[in-house]
Amino acid sequence: MLKSVLLAVLLPAFSFAQNIGFSKQDSTDIFMQTAEVSAKQKLNSLLQDPQSQLFLADFQKKFPDAFEKEIRYKQLLSANVDDWEMGLYDERKNQLDFLKNYPAKEKLSADFQKLVETNIRWNYWHLLLAYPIIRSNLDVKLARVVSLPAVMTEALDPQKISDESLLNAEAYRNFLPFFITYFNSQEQKFAKYSDQVKALSDKNNYAQKYLKGKVLDFTITKMVYDNCGRITASAAKYWISQVESDNYRNLLLSHCKETLNKKEEIAKVKEEKTQSSKELLNNSEYPVLVGLDGKPFNFAKYKGKVIYVDFWASWCGPCRQEFPFSRKLHAALSEKQKKNIVFLYISIDEDPANWKNAVEQLKLDNGDHGHSGGGWNSELTRKYQINSIPRYMIIDKNGTIVQPDAVRPSNPATLELLQKLIGVS
Incomplete structure (x- = not known):
């Protein structure tokens, strides 16, 4: 993942050696699909530094699967919640210590160090909140979402989550949908939804309460992007209209086009029947x-x-x-x-x-x-x-x-x- 986290922002023309980085690039990363060329160029310049590449190679050797979403999501299915949280805590500490004590740390740019640290810190929260959501979604017999012990999430203040400067970190972007899903579920007393339109609506309304600007735009876009096939055309159209970014709106209109057209045809048939x-x-x-x-x-x-x-x-x-x-x-x-x-x-x-x-x-x-x-x-x-x-x-x-x-x-x-x-x- 950290390869995806750090390297997916690079321009297509730029390529790293195959052994540099941490995971496969995520082709569904909507942030990178819509990022301005100038933003990609900025990170491209940052990551071209040979010292950055050497660090990434050393980090991967030390923590080969830490940022691999598919691997981590499978791991959480067989872990109990206490072991999972303690493992993530130790992992975060070890990764931060690795960065802090890296022999050539003085040769790494301050911006690069900040990007690595941001991903390490938010990957902890991403994988912690993923635990109850993924497990609950896979178990259709459960009528309620699995809740975490309150002590595990008390450090997360919804009022302090929104920070546009963190969007360059993929771990933060991975965290946002789980944050919205989990804490909205908490407001609903962890009852599972049977109506997907209401589920998306409640989650996006929760996002509008606590997120703002580019963070809100990204989160709503991500929620609609992942769920447009499960909701009505009316709901999709409404939430697309709530996105400020032209790039995100165009992405959603393209991605959800087939579903929207199909549902509108159904609506037209219903109208003809009346x-x-x-x-x-x-x-x-x-x-x-x-x-x-x-x-x-x-x-x-x-x-x-x-x-x-x-x-x-x-x-x-x-x-x-x-x-x-x-x-x-x-x-x-x-x-x-x-x-x-x-x-x-x-x-x-x-x-x-x-x-x-x-x-x-x-x-x-x-x-x-x-x-x-x-x-x-x-x-x-x-x-x-x-x-x-x-x-x-x-x-x-x-x-x-x-x-x-x-x-x-x-x-x-x-x-x-x-x-x-x-x-x-």
Whole structure:
């Protein structure tokens, strides 16, 4: 791995002697696939130093398998947790001592030494958190994720994990998905997921709480890259939209293209199957929704009332974060005002069952509910250009859309705006 860790960043034109380094290069390293040429050149220059190459060769002889992921993941399956942690602890100490006492250490550049030390330190945490996740994933009979003794992870402060300067170290990059998976699982009381869309959503929402900048971009990209075949097109599209980096977004669009196209075709077929119900309201300019009772309706149902529309999905964490504010908005209105407005929650979940379950679990009882079949490819999302969620829209009493991209419930200005449109006290 340390060969991959340190040498995978090199330009293709540069090659090392075959006996220099520690492991096979990881062809799925999304960081290296999208890295700027200047960053590769910088590390290329750093690692071309003959002294760096000599150190790598000596390190590999001393610790031949320490950074080999496939070998280490197999080893953890046959180890008990205490032996595994103690072994990793001793290994880290021995590797750091090797660097500290290396006879030609003064000839190694400070940047090279920092890169080696970073990989050694984070490889410990990577392999420690890999222990419960890999073992739990392989044992389908387990209903819960294996948890580590709290003392083993108490030194990991989620608030101090995000550090862009560490991304050059592959051990840190390997650590990040396990960190998100394990600590999100801890928040879920280590219950296993049965819904992969919710699993990815919860993990990425956790990442958004504690990571930022390039570290967050890398982590979300890695999570989607590894799971796009297990989630819906809607969820994939949403999380791709949350990635700031053009390089990462393009990588995901390319990598997930086949899955997204396939799922969108399925969504299109589902939409065609509901065409007969849509024809019932084909005299209206509004797209048709399906209520919790299974009956079709559209915005015309509420003519004479103000409609505050909330576009959401069961897997959307930011959507859920706004729901308490929606309840407060509703509660702040007088009884007369409530008779003149409807809070309409419209789900773009591809699976109606996920929508209905979320409505029940979240106790969204302060408004009406509708489902837009077809997800991102539905008639409604195309008509109103819904490219990301949460998204809000306000329709006045005459049926005119006065704000196609309205303020969120958490915005202090929302209440006053709605009261003005309602027009009664």
